[in-house]
Amino acid sequence: MIKLNYEHVLHEIDFKKYRPKLEKINAGINNKTGAGNDYLGWADWPVNYDKGEFELIKKNAQKIREKYDTLVVTGIGGSYLGARAAIEAINGLMPQKGVEIIFLGHTFSPTLTAQTLDYLKTRNFAINVISKSGTTTETSIAFRLLKKLLIAKVGKKKASEAIFATTDAKTGALRKLATQNGYTTFTLPSDIGGRYSVLTAVGLLPLAVAGINIDELMAGALKARAESYQNLDHDVYKYAVIRDTLYRKGYKSELYVVYEPQYTMINEWLKQLYGESEGKEKKGLFPSSVSFSTDLHSLGQFIQEGSPILFETTLFVDNPNQDVDVPFENEDLDELNYLAGKGLGFVNKQAFQGTLAAHVKDGGVPNLVFTTNKLDAYTLGYMFYFFMRSCAVSAYLLDINPFNQPGVEVYKKNMFALLGKPKQK
Amino acid sequence: MIKLNYEHVLHEIDFKKYRPKLEKINAGINNKTGAGNDYLGWADWPVNYDKGEFELIKKNAQKIREKYDTLVVTGIGGSYLGARAAIEAINGLMPQKGVEIIFLGHTFSPTLTAQTLDYLKTRNFAINVISKSGTTTETSIAFRLLKKLLIAKVGKKKASEAIFATTDAKTGALRKLATQNGYTTFTLPSDIGGRYSVLTAVGLLPLAVAGINIDELMAGALKARAESYQNLDHDVYKYAVIRDTLYRKGYKSELYVVYEPQYTMINEWLKQLYGESEGKEKKGLFPSSVSFSTDLHSLGQFIQEGSPILFETTLFVDNPNQDVDVPFENEDLDELNYLAGKGLGFVNKQAFQGTLAAHVKDGGVPNLVFTTNKLDAYTLGYMFYFFMRSCAVSAYLLDINPFNQPGVEVYKKNMFALLGKPKQK
Numbered sequence: 001m002i003k004l005n006y007e008h009v010l011h012e013i014d015f016k017k018y019r020p021k022l023e024k025i026n027a028g029i030n031n032k033t034g035a036g037n038d039y040l041g042w043a044d045w046p047v048n049y050d051k052g053e054f055e056l057i058k059k060n061a062q063k064i065r066e067k068y069d070t071l072v073v074t075g076i077g078g079s080y081l082g083a084r085a086a087i088e089a090i091n092g093l094m095p096q097k098g099v100e101i102i103f104l105g106h107t108f109s110p111t112l113t114a115q116t117l118d119y120l121k122t123r124n125f126a127i128n129v130i131s132k133s134g135t136t137t138e139t140s141i142a143f144r145l146l147k148k149l150l151i152a153k154v155g156k157k158k159a160s161e162a163i164f165a166t167t168d169a170k171t172g173a174l175r176k177l178a179t180q181n182g183y184t185t186f187t188l189p190s191d192i193g194g195r196y197s198v199l200t201a202v203g204l205l206p207l208a209v210a211g212i213n214i215d216e217l218m219a220g221a222l223k224a225r226a227e228s229y230q231n232l233d234h235d236v237y238k239y240a241v242i243r244d245t246l247y248r249k250g251y252k253s254e255l256y257v258v259y260e261p262q263y264t265m266i267n268e269w270l271k272q273l274y275g276e277s278e279g280k281e282k283k284g285l286f287p288s289s290v291s292f293s294t295d296l297h298s299l300g301q302f303i304q305e306g307s308p309i310l311f312e313t314t315l316f317v318d319n320p321n322q323d324v325d326v327p328f329e330n331e332d333l334d335e336l337n338y339l340a341g342k343g344l345g346f347v348n349k350q351a352f353q354g355t356l357a358a359h360v361k362d363g364g365v366p367n368l369v370f371t372t373n374k375l376d377a378y379t380l381g382y383m384f385y386f387f388m389r390s391c392a393v394s395a396y397l398l399d400i401n402p403f404n405q406p407g408v409e410v411y412k413k414n415m416f417a418l419l420g421k422p423k424q425k
Numbered sequence: 426m427i428k429l430n431y432e433h434v435l436h437e438i439d440f441k442k443y444r445p446k447l448e449k450i451n452a453g454i455n456n457k458t459g460a461g462n463d464y465l466g467w468a469d470w471p472v473n474y475d476k477g478e479f480e481l482i483k484k485n486a487q488k489i490r491e492k493y494d495t496l497v498v499t500g501i502g503g504s505y506l507g508a509r510a511a512i513e514a515i516n517g518l519m520p521q522k523g524v525e526i527i528f529l530g531h532t533f534s535p536t537l538t539a540q541t542l543d544y545l546k547t548r549n550f551a552i553n554v555i556s557k558s559g560t561t562t563e564t565s566i567a568f569r570l571l572k573k574l575l576i577a578k579v580g581k582k583k584a585s586e587a588i589f590a591t592t593d594a595k596t597g598a599l600r601k602l603a604t605q606n607g608y609t610t611f612t613l614p615s616d617i618g619g620r621y622s623v624l625t626a627v628g629l630l631p632l633a634v635a636g637i638n639i640d641e642l643m644a645g646a647l648k649a650r651a652e653s654y655q656n657l658d659h660d661v662y663k664y665a666v667i668r669d670t671l672y673r674k675g676y677k678s679e680l681y682v683v684y685e686p687q688y689t690m691i692n693e694w695l696k697q698l699y700g701e702s703e704g705k706e707k708k709g710l711f712p713s714s715v716s717f718s719t720d721l722h723s724l725g726q727f728i729q730e731g732s733p734i735l736f737e738t739t740l741f742v743d744n745p746n747q748d749v750d751v752p753f754e755n756e757d758l759d760e761l762n763y764l765a766g767k768g769l770g771f772v773n774k775q776a777f778q779g780t781l782a783a784h785v786k787d788g789g790v791p792n793l794v795f796t797t798n799k800l801d802a803y804t805l806g807y808m809f810y811f812f813m814r815s816c817a818v819s820a821y822l823l824d825i826n827p828f829n830q831p832g833v834e835v836y837k838k839n840m841f842a843l844l845g846k847p848k849q850k
Binding site: 076077078080081092093094095106107108109110111112113114115116117118119134135137138140141143144145148173174176177180194195252253259260261262268271272275276278279280281282283284285286287288291293294296297298299300301302303304305306307308309310320321322323324326327329331333334335336338339343344345347348350351353354355357358359362363405406407408410411412413414415416417418419420421422 | 501502503505506517518519520531532533534535536537538539540541542543544559560562563565566568569570573598599601602605619620677678684685686687693696697700701703704705706707708709710711712713716718719721722723724725726727728729730731732733734735745746747748749751752754756758759760761763764768769770772773775776778779780782783784787788830831832833835836837838839840841842843844845846847
């Protein structure tokens with residue numbers, strides 16, 4: 001579980017004033033009457049999810065773990081960020097025992113695509129292709145290339161056995177492809193949009209293959225839902241009210257802060273969630289991010305003394321997944337012996353406390369701090385649900401439909417015209 | 426070489442008005458009389474650099490390539506970002522033939538540190554530790570740990586042979602350590618600050634070990650200096666004038682945009698350069714970044730239709746390092762056959778053009794576009810120098826000393842107090 005500390009927010013927050021609005025907004029979520037209500041499926045998902053499919057996901061994940069050394073997760077946006085965020089947060093950034101998870105289909109990059117295909121020539125890999133329609137350009141191109149390589153390596157039959165498709169239950173190109181070729185399939189529910197889909201098969205299959213306990217993940221999400229369903233004093237709503245207040249006071253960007261590099265993709269997940277949910281009608285906080293202490297040596301100066309347009313939202317994990325002590329040296333030329341025998345986790349925590357004080361007291365930068373004891377599957381499940389619900393509330397506070405993304409279509413229309421895409425039949 | 430296109434900037438730019446200011450600023454750089462002139466060493470570096478040391482760097486890089494399978498580059502901020510940006514830009518993100526370059530010392534992360542040390546147990550590694558003082562906390566802790574592991578693996582003598590220290594020519598803890606233990610050393614010039622140091626041994630040794638042609642790199646930098654030294658019509662100055670104009674018109678953040686994931690760290694290098702140089706006295710554009718098309722599926726919506734506080738500065742590379750064609754399929758269920766036989770480089774370029782049109786015409790977001798034919802060592806050297814010079818000019822246009830970073834000390838002071846660091850003797 002995560003806990004919000006807002007004592008460093010530097011502004012008066014009038015929770016009482018927001019109460020009637022929150023009541024209306026929350027009723028709109030619970031009764032499925034809010035704007036964009038076709039996409040409120042995530043709200044009750046921790047209760048309503050398909051238990052039969054969940055067991056199938058675990059069974060297939062086990063099969064993948066036994067038969068393959070690599071899984072290529074092929075998706076973009078919401079079909080990419082949540083799984084990657086969770087897997088990196090729990091397993092870290094260095095090569096691990098178990099199935100290697102590789103991501104493709106989230107880019108047109110010719111170089112990365114060519115290098116990944118080259119790397120995969122020597123790997124015994126399976127594919128999890130994730131796309132509601134099956135016509136997302138980046139993902140579909142990557143899938144064609146991966147499929148071609150796999151068939152060349154193991155033949156058509158074995159390739160089909162190694163392909164796992166997460167897509168719409170009934171319609172779309174990927175559903176058709178899967179049926180024709182006998183791929184194993186999982187469902188991307190029609191009432192859950194991409195950025196709210198991490199707790200569906202979209203996230204669950206890659207996480208389970210990576211050895212993450214998805215029972216715990218769903219238990220954490222269920223807990224967050226149970227706590228926040230009716231209780232408007234919950235941090236879910238406090239967080240929404242505080243950031244709305246800061247936005248209206250003129251802050252332009254919310255800077256998400258983590259203190260270990262393996263949490264960087266959690267920032268990226270949050271940036272999609274908030275950026276796509278709120279960034280409409282010329283409104284919204286610009287979601288940005290840093291990873292400290294690394295970025296204290298790059299953006300720290302700006303945060304401390306530059307244009308006062310930012311507030312920070314920090315996630316700090318009290319107990320790191322692994323730790324290592326500072327060694328003692330007979331000669332203390334680098335003057336570090338005062339830390340000898342102390343863990344890096346301890347040092348990192350003092351860096352966090354020292355930075356918080358510097359940015360708040362000297363820099364005048366409002367800080368919201370989420371802390372958690374440990375970032376395990378349960379906490380991640382809790383956190384994913386927490387931020388999805390809080391984000392929906394935030395968008396509604398701006399009078400914005402949290403679940404559409406009309407602006408994303410504009411560049412695609414231009415791109416398709418430049419590419420010479422034929423009109424849809 | 427990179428070329429600036431500013432036809433999509435959406436505002437009148439009065440270059441003439443800036444002329445007298447630019448003349449004064451440029452004289453201050455060339456005559457070493459500008460604010461912070463103790464740190465103007467980078468300006469003539471492509472001419473003045475120590476040719477003897479340069480040859481030694483190449484010789485030692487060759488030795489490392491022959492004797493070791495891994496080089497751990499141990500530094501933070503300016504002793505980390507430039508080398509990583511260049512190596513990833515040229516070699517890509519997937520495992521390569523040749524020496525593997527690993528970065529540590531840029532974080533307190535207990536998890537990443539523990540996992541990296543664990544990984545290195547099976548590697549035959551050398552260390553390049555980079556620190557002017559040798560007491561940078563993140564870097565010094567990592568260096569103690571790496572040294573301990575290396576000594577345990579190969580003994581004290583062979584460990585000392587495998588350690589390459591880049592540090593101040595005369596003073597500091599790392600210089601002393603190096604002298605006592607007989608490490609090979611390279612110089613971090615005293616008149617060049619961290620974020621302006623990529624073309625010194627700081628960047629040169631890791632790049633050469635990674636197989637990048639550092640003669641070409643320096644030739645590119647020399648070209649950028651020669652072009653921009655006197656010519657105030659050069660893009661170096663135009664870029665500074667345009668971003669200053671947009672800043673004064675109220676834009677809050679400059680969003681650096683790249684179109685392949687291996688260029689992400691170039692964005693990070695730019696963010697340190699501009700954030701630390703300009704972010705003082707409550708001034709400066711907040712430097713932020715995205716990698717497209719990936720992030721069009723997360724932040725694209727906000728850029729297109731959210732709060733109008735951003736302008737974009739895109740780097741587009743015309744010819745990718747590698748390419749791969751979209752395959753043909755007999756059944757065209759995913760409707761991609763219209764692209765069959767086309768390279769991903771072509772598709773990526775249309776995504777760039779389509780996005781540019783969408784953001785500028787429909788979104789009203791000013792766009793500056795840097796294009797280059799190919800991102801090789803020569804272009805990178807040109808680019809590094811281009812942005813360092815342009816950034817110094819930008820800071821001077823804000824009446825700010827580009828070369829100090831007073832705000833970075835505040836969190837460190839707090840952190841040292843919390844850690845119980847003894848007062849310096």
